[in-house]
Amino acid sequence: MKSNLIKIKKADSKFLSIWWFAVIVVVSVGIVIGVEIFFSAKIDVRPLESEILADRVISCLNDFGNLKFSLPLDAKTFFQSCYLNETVVSKSGNYFLKIEFINAKNLKTLQSFVQGNAAFEKDCQISSGKIKAKSFARCSYKDFSLNSNGEIINIALIAGSNQEYRIK
């Protein structure tokens, strides 16, 4: 009787060891795949970048509630006084900036200042909706008002970024 029990136990342990081995293999493969997927994913800073760009533009345009520049806004003056690199923002193709100056009284657009990759405007509309296209730019939308020569000007700002990564 005792010897039978020992036999069963031995068979059990062999049976268990095969299953245990299978469990170990499945768990380790799962963890390796999970870790690889997690760490190979790109760190997406595009929403942050677009937010920073928008904040930089707002703090540059705003001079204690007054519009710092006279309209129409000149690109060179704007980039120089905002300490933004014109080549990077306008020509690298990774950024987009649109500032619309609208007269608050008659809602007439005074100027639409567009710099950078203009295709991002549509991309952002798509990516901010239900469809999350991974490779599309991410944008930050800001609306605010400033005084300019006694008139209130509504400003609609869109700042976008699609810089994912660069390897040297």
Add this chain to the structure above:
Amino acid sequence: MNKKSQKIETEELIFIILNFVFFAILLFFVVRSGSVDSILEEVYAKKIALVMDSMKPGMSIEVKADNLLSQIEKNKFTRFPVIFENNRVIVVTSEKTKGYSFEYFSEGNPEASIDNQLKTISVKLK
């Protein structure tokens, strides 16, 4: 009987030790994956670039970089790990890697210095 129970105990002990070894290997793999050079380079290049994005000339910001600086020490990498080139931040942690570069949009001349005691990277924009 004593010998048999002793044998079973030894088997169980080996089984438990092997389990511990297995989970230790897995834990080591997970920890090592999170601190490989390429990941640290990407993380710090993006961190520094975002800091640069929000800076205006005359500003100086310190970035905490414990992991990066310890890894550089571990790799015995003697070159300066943060390079600024054509409005890009390049972070390199060892001789083996090419480094990771990320663009920033602020205008100005950047400068970086390392404080090994505080384990920080100080970024200045002139």
